[in-house]
Each structure stands twice: as structure tokens, then as C-alpha cells.
Amino acid sequence: MSTKVPSESRPIAPTPQWLQALLLLVPAGVWLALLLVIPTLLIFELSLVPNIKPGDLVNPSGLGNYWRIFQSDVLNVIGRSLLFATGTTLLCLLMGFPVAYWIALLSPKRWRNLLLLAFVLPLWTSSLLRSYAWISILRPTGVLNTLLTSLGLPTLDLLNRSPAVFIGMTYSLLPYMVLILYASLEKLDRRFLEAAADLGATPPQAFWKVTVPQTLPGIAAGSLLVFITGLGDFINPELLGGTSSMTAARLIYNQFLGATQNWGFGSALSMVLILAVSLAIALLIKYGDKNASSL
Amino acid sequence: MTSMADLTRLHLSRSRRRFLQTSIAGLSGIALSSCGWTLAKVQTDQVRQGASDELHVYTWSNYVDQELIDAFRSQTGIKVISDVFDSNETMLATFQAGKARTYSIIYPSDYKVSQMVKLGYLSELDHSRLDGLQNILPRFQKSVHDSGNRFSVPVSWGTTGLIYNSEKLTEPPTDWNYLWTHKDKLTRRLTLMDDVREVMGAVLRSLGYSYNSTDLQQIKQAYEKLQELKPAITTFTTDAWRDQLLAGDLSIAMGYSADAVNVINQNPKLKYVIPTSGTSLWSDTMVIPKTAPNPDAAYAWLSFMLQPEVAARVTERLFFATPNQAAFNQLPDTLKNNVTLFPPQNLLDKAETVAPLDKSILELYEKYWTKLTSS
Incomplete structure (x- = not known):
């Protein structure tokens, strides 16, 4: 607090370790307990009540809500969510890696921060606005098709189909992937690349045997972040996906705010999503590179 | 809405x-009591x-x-x-x-x-x-x-009906069944509302049943009829059809009269029609x-x-x-x-209000809706 150095330096009694831990952890701990742990436990309790809606007494009575998840239409919805999230992750990785590589290793150093900033700039506008922009671009008489027609090319009917969802989601999540890969690539020890070249490795060999393994933790962290965020995205599928775009997130929304108001089933679905995501993170911690913790 | x-x-x-x-x-808002808690209780x-x-x-x-x-x-x-x-x-x-x-x-x-x-x-x-x-x-x-x-x-x-671009359709719609008889020309040019009861109700009505049918066979029949129309439906949205209807990307949108009035005021080439077999009020x-x-x-x-x-x-x-x-x-x-x-009295006489239904029936509506939007 004070910048003045006390003229008489008295020996200060060391704070006991348990007190230090308490002081440092309590604010975040209380926050997490109030806004994460307790709500999650409440959702879990709700998931055990069949057919609960606002105003009902919470009276846990079994796993009925969980069995419903195994109905074919619900599995179908979960499958579609996984497909959207996985496809988006792969697209982000394929497009994000070259960009991050170029910014981190090849671009002029003084431009680097500006380039990164330019890449993150779209995140400053709301994601909903960006989805609406894609509607204007992709619709049958939209920007894209006007351009294609003026070039004498055949038009593309993308809006309200799965490709539009992939485009919208990839666009939304690409900056996150690039930022994380950039952080990883920036730390790349180039002496290994020089050594590889000295020992006769071709550039592609050096890339696959040196660059990729060294950035693997970044790739894993970036992919996980994009996958998890993609799994919970319902704006893009909803606005761009057309008639067959029901995702797990939207199905949960329907249970809470739709016609039937089945909060129990909605909670069970939420728990399954929370578990799936937790499992993915646990796997990353267990098998991911320990050095990745700095990311 | x-x-x-x-x-x-x-x-x-x-x-x-x-x-x-x-x-x-x-x-x-969570009220604790000795025998558990009540979800979102409002203390009146x-x-x-x-x-x-x-x-x-x-x-x-x-x-x-x-x-x-x-x-x-x-x-x-x-x-x-x-x-x-x-x-x-x-x-x-x-x-x-x-x-x-x-x-x-x-x-x-x-x-x-x-x-x-x-x-x-x-x-x-x-x-x-x-x-x-x-x-x-x-x-x-x-x-x-x-x-x-x-x-x-x-x-x-207000009512629920069809809003269409009169410059794009040679024959204007008059009833829900228009959508099925013209479904080949309407491929991906139609939006229905993002609302189970309104959409299923309209289809039930086009079959001659009530908006509030509780007959399992009728509801199933409506679902199958709706599934038939799916190639024509480009998306389910309650009010985001406006620009695309004007630009000609869409030919017909199902929507509330309140939304239609505002749009038509600004663009007289758009028209609103209440289907003759009946609508919701x-x-x-x-x-x-x-x-x-x-x-x-x-x-x-x-x-x-x-x-x-x-x-x-x-x-x-x-x-x-x-x-x-x-x-x-x-x-x-x-x-x-x-x-x-x-709207004129004869159309209002055929209109129904979407009524509250039993939970088990609502679940059935919801189940068919999930099936429809996930297949």
C-alpha cells in the first residue's frame, strides 16, 4: 500500500501459512461457491425431479429425466451439437494455424501487436450482430450472391443450411484459436529448427517434427476452448441453420422457457453437457503438456 | 410472442x-423451507x-x-x-x-x-x-x-396469418392448404413461426381439427403433414422474415397481424391474409x-x-x-x-384462441417439434 520505507525496520512477525492461504483464496472461493458450485448443485438437484416447473416443490425422486436423454430424437440433437462443435474446431484449427504462424514467426515485429489487434477487433461487436451480418451476406439475394452473379458465377444457396452454421461459428471463434496458437508459437525455440535444418531435415519435416510437437499444448488448449464454446452456441445455429438446426443448448432453452416448461429434464440435459465439458478439461489436464499451464 | x-x-x-x-x-428468490425448497417462489x-x-x-x-x-x-x-x-x-x-x-x-x-x-x-x-x-x-x-x-x-x-409479397406470387394465398398445394414452387421460400402451438395449431386447423386438439391421432397426423411441407420451409422464425420477404428471398411468411401491420404500412406491396379455414386469435x-x-x-x-x-x-x-x-x-x-x-366477422367467427393444455399433451407437441427440428 505505502511506498515509503519505514525508517525503523522492525522485524515483522510472519503471517501463518494457513492465514495467508485463507486471505488469498477466500474472495475467489466465496465467489465460486456462490455463483458456480451452489448453482450447479441446485441444477443437479432439479435434474432429479420429474416434470418440475416454477412454483413446484423440489422433491428429488430418481433418474427418470436422465433416461429420457437416450430417446432417439434427443440423441439426434446432441449429435448435431457435437457435429457443429467438432467441425468448427477443425475449421478454426486449419485456418487459424497458418495465420498464427505467420503473425508469430514471419510478420515484421513492429506490426505484430497491430495485426493481433486487427484480428481481435471483430470481438468488440456483439456476436448477435455478427450473425445478422452473415444473414445479409449469405441470403439468396445477399452480398455474396450479388458478387457471384456480377462475376458470372453460379449462385450459392447457403443460408438456413448447415454450411452457414459452420461459417458463422468459425467466424465467431477463430480469433480465440489464433490468440492461443499465437501465444504458443511465439515461445517456439527456433534453435531447434536451425538444428533440424543442420541435420538435414527438409522444412516440412522440421515443421511436423519440431514445430507441431512444441505447439501441441497450444493446439489442444485452443481446440478445447473452441469446442466447448461451440457446444454451447445457440445463436449461430438458430439464426443461420434453418429448419433442422435444433442444438442441445436450444433444447435446454425450450425446457426452461418453451411451452412445456420441464425444468427437470432441462436440468438433466444441462448436467450432461457440464459433465461432458468437465471430462474434456480433465483429459486435457491429465494428458496435456504440463508446460501448457502458462497458457 | x-x-x-x-x-x-x-x-x-x-x-x-x-x-x-x-x-x-x-x-x-429461492425460498428455503424445512421440507426442501420451492422453485422460483415469489413471496406474494x-x-x-x-x-x-x-x-x-x-x-x-x-x-x-x-x-x-x-x-x-x-x-x-x-x-x-x-x-x-x-x-x-x-x-x-x-x-x-x-x-x-x-x-x-x-x-x-x-x-x-x-x-x-x-x-x-x-x-x-x-x-x-x-x-x-x-x-x-x-x-x-x-x-x-x-x-x-x-x-x-x-x-x-390480433390474429395469426400469412404475409406475402404480392409482386412475387401470381396466385395469392387464401388458406393454409395453399402452402401444401404450392409446395413445389415454394421450396425454401417459406418461413413458419418459431412457436410449437401456433404452427401445429395451423396445421391441425388445415386438417379441419381444433387449434387445441388433444386427440393423439390428430396431433400425429398434423406432425406428418408438417413434415411433408419441410422442403418448403426455410426456417422457423416469428418475426425475422421482413427484409428477406421484401427482397424476394422469401415468398410467404407466417406471422402475427401486429408485425404484419407495421411492415405493410411501410411497404404496400406486402399483403396479409387470414386463412379461410381458421386462425388463432x-x-x-x-x-x-x-x-x-x-x-x-x-x-x-x-x-x-x-x-x-x-x-x-x-x-x-x-x-x-x-x-x-x-x-x-x-x-x-x-x-x-x-x-x-x-378482420371481417366471418373470419373471426372461425378463429380460436390457443388454450392451455394438459402437461402430457404439451409434452407430445414438444416431442413432435423436437423431432421436426432435429431430423
Whole structure:
């Protein structure tokens, strides 16, 4: 607090370790307990009540809500969510890696921060606005098709189909992937690349045997972040996906705010999503590179 | 009138401070008791007294304007603070999350009134304090959702129908079945509403059944008929069809008359049609919650809104259909003859209100909807 150095330096009694831990952890701990742990436990309790809606007494009575998840239409919805999230992750990785590589290793150093900033700039506008922009671009008489027609090319009917969802989601999540890969690539020890070249490795060999393994933790962290965020995205599928775009997130929304108001089933679905995501993170911690913790 | 786009739009406009307030209020909304807890309980027995010269109104975006607020203030001296919601579900969730003690007047739609009555949130209206209630059209005095206006005063009503671009269709639609007979020409050029009951109801009606069918066989038949139409449907949206309909990307959109009126006012080439086999009739109402901090001001507002002069002027300004016969009589002829706002009697006779159904039947509707939107 004070910048003045006390003229008489008295020996200060060391704070006991348990007190230090308490002081440092309590604010975040209380926050997490109030806004994460307790709500999650409440959702879990709700998931055990069949057919609960606002105003009902919470009276846990079994796993009925969980069995419903195994109905074919619900599995179908979960499958579609996984497909959207996985496809988006792969697209982000394929497009994000070259960009991050170029910014981190090849671009002029003084431009680097500006380039990164330019890449993150779209995140400053709301994601909903960006989805609406894609509607204007992709619709049958939209920007894209006007351009294609003026070039004498055949038009593309993308809006309200799965490709539009992939485009919208990839666009939304690409900056996150690039930022994380950039952080990883920036730390790349180039002496290994020089050594590889000295020992006769071709550039592609050096890339696959040196660059990729060294950035693997970044790739894993970036992919996980994009996958998890993609799994919970319902704006893009909803606005761009057309008639067959029901995702797990939207199905949960329907249970809470739709016609039937089945909060129990909605909670069970939420728990399954929370578990799936937790499992993915646990796997990353267990098998991911320990050095990745700095990311 | 639910729409996902609207919901997300609302979330964006929410400031962080307001979000925190709502979260904290949400925590306090959980009532613990010795035998467990009740989900989102609203304590209706503890009423906070609000400032007597202030009235907080929770309404849809197009129902209250500054002119109305000023007129009310000059008549009563009460200052109106209005907040808007964009779906009944958002309104109820906000109400349950701790805003119950803020608002003295809320504008739920008809079906939400019956839900809120069941939950015990609404106070029974003292009709002796409401002059002009007898001017409400009989149809809306005996609504299935609140017969006799015991809890709610209707403020606006409308129908569900088809909005189409008259320059793009050679033969204009007249009934729901038009969609099936022309489905090959309509491939990916049609939007239906993002609402199970409205869409399934329309299909049931096109089969000659009721909007509120509880017959398992009829509901299944409607689902199969809807599945047949799927190649023509490009997406399910309640109100995001406007630009694409104008540009010609879409030929027909299913929507509420209230949305249609606004769009047609700006683009006369768009037309609205009420299907001849029957449509749904909805109304939005005004209610006083039991938790209202200022019930006296709330009654003043209801009486004010029931004045034919006030209701007529606000209908002219904001283009919604008033259920007040005395107000209707004061409207200029152009509005009286606007068939989108005030459809002819023969079509209204065939209209139904989307009624509350048993939970098990609703689950069936929802199940078919999930099937339809996930296959």
C-alpha cells in the first residue's frame, strides 16, 4: 500500500501459512461457491425431479429425466451439437494455424501487436450482430450472391443450411484459436529448427517434427476452448441453420422457457453437457503438456 | 410472442450492472423451507409500499410511448417508468427472479395470464374501480384464459396469418392448404413461426381439427403433414422474415397481424391474409400483480387506458387493434376498414384462441417439434 520505507525496520512477525492461504483464496472461493458450485448443485438437484416447473416443490425422486436423454430424437440433437462443435474446431484449427504462424514467426515485429489487434477487433461487436451480418451476406439475394452473379458465377444457396452454421461459428471463434496458437508459437525455440535444418531435415519435416510437437499444448488448449464454446452456441445455429438446426443448448432453452416448461429434464440435459465439458478439461489436464499451464 | 432472436437481443442490451442485480435477486428468490425448497417462489404476502406518485410498467416495446406517459401524468400527476420485455417467458422469468416488487402494471399475453393466475401471482381486479370495462368486446370478456376479466384487462388483440409479397406470387394465398398445394414452387421460400402451438395449431386447423386438439391421432397426423411441407420451409422464425420477404428471398411468411401491420404500412406491396379455414386469435392484457408496490396508481392506469379517447388515440399512433368498442367507434374510417387490424366477422367467427393444455399433451407437441427440428 505505502511506498515509503519505514525508517525503523522492525522485524515483522510472519503471517501463518494457513492465514495467508485463507486471505488469498477466500474472495475467489466465496465467489465460486456462490455463483458456480451452489448453482450447479441446485441444477443437479432439479435434474432429479420429474416434470418440475416454477412454483413446484423440489422433491428429488430418481433418474427418470436422465433416461429420457437416450430417446432417439434427443440423441439426434446432441449429435448435431457435437457435429457443429467438432467441425468448427477443425475449421478454426486449419485456418487459424497458418495465420498464427505467420503473425508469430514471419510478420515484421513492429506490426505484430497491430495485426493481433486487427484480428481481435471483430470481438468488440456483439456476436448477435455478427450473425445478422452473415444473414445479409449469405441470403439468396445477399452480398455474396450479388458478387457471384456480377462475376458470372453460379449462385450459392447457403443460408438456413448447415454450411452457414459452420461459417458463422468459425467466424465467431477463430480469433480465440489464433490468440492461443499465437501465444504458443511465439515461445517456439527456433534453435531447434536451425538444428533440424543442420541435420538435414527438409522444412516440412522440421515443421511436423519440431514445430507441431512444441505447439501441441497450444493446439489442444485452443481446440478445447473452441469446442466447448461451440457446444454451447445457440445463436449461430438458430439464426443461420434453418429448419433442422435444433442444438442441445436450444433444447435446454425450450425446457426452461418453451411451452412445456420441464425444468427437470432441462436440468438433466444441462448436467450432461457440464459433465461432458468437465471430462474434456480433465483429459486435457491429465494428458496435456504440463508446460501448457502458462497458457 | 417468443422469438430467440429477440431474447438474445435483450441479453445484449442488458448492462452488466443490471445482470448482476438480476443474479443476486435470483439467489434471493429461492425460498428455503424445512421440507426442501420451492422453485422460483415469489413471496406474494410481503408487499413493499412504493412511492405513491410513481408507477412502474412492464410492457411490450410498442404499447407505451412518451405521449401516453405525458397524458397520464397531466391527468393524474403520476410519473410512469416503463420497461420493456420481448417475450412472455422473459417477462415471467424476470418477475420470478426478483422484479415482482417493482412493477404495478404488467402486460402479459392471454395464455400467460392463466399461467400467472395459477401460480397465484395476480390480484383479482376490483371492477368497481374500473370505469369502461363494459366497452371491451364480448369476445375478450369471456376469454378462455381469464373469463370475465377477473384478473386482466385486454389492451390489444390480433390474429395469426400469412404475409406475402404480392409482386412475387401470381396466385395469392387464401388458406393454409395453399402452402401444401404450392409446395413445389415454394421450396425454401417459406418461413413458419418459431412457436410449437401456433404452427401445429395451423396445421391441425388445415386438417379441419381444433387449434387445441388433444386427440393423439390428430396431433400425429398434423406432425406428418408438417413434415411433408419441410422442403418448403426455410426456417422457423416469428418475426425475422421482413427484409428477406421484401427482397424476394422469401415468398410467404407466417406471422402475427401486429408485425404484419407495421411492415405493410411501410411497404404496400406486402399483403396479409387470414386463412379461410381458421386462425388463432390472441390478446395482450394489463394485470396488477399481488406484489404491486403501488396498486392505486395501477388502477388509475387501467381506468386511464379504458377511456375510449385514450385508447383510440394510442391505436392511431401505435397501430394495434383495440378491443374497446367505444374506442373503435372513434377511429378514422381508414383504420376501421384496415382488414389486417380489424378482420371481417366471418373470419373471426372461425378463429380460436390457443388454450392451455394438459402437461402430457404439451409434452407430445414438444416431442413432435423436437423431432421436426432435429431430423
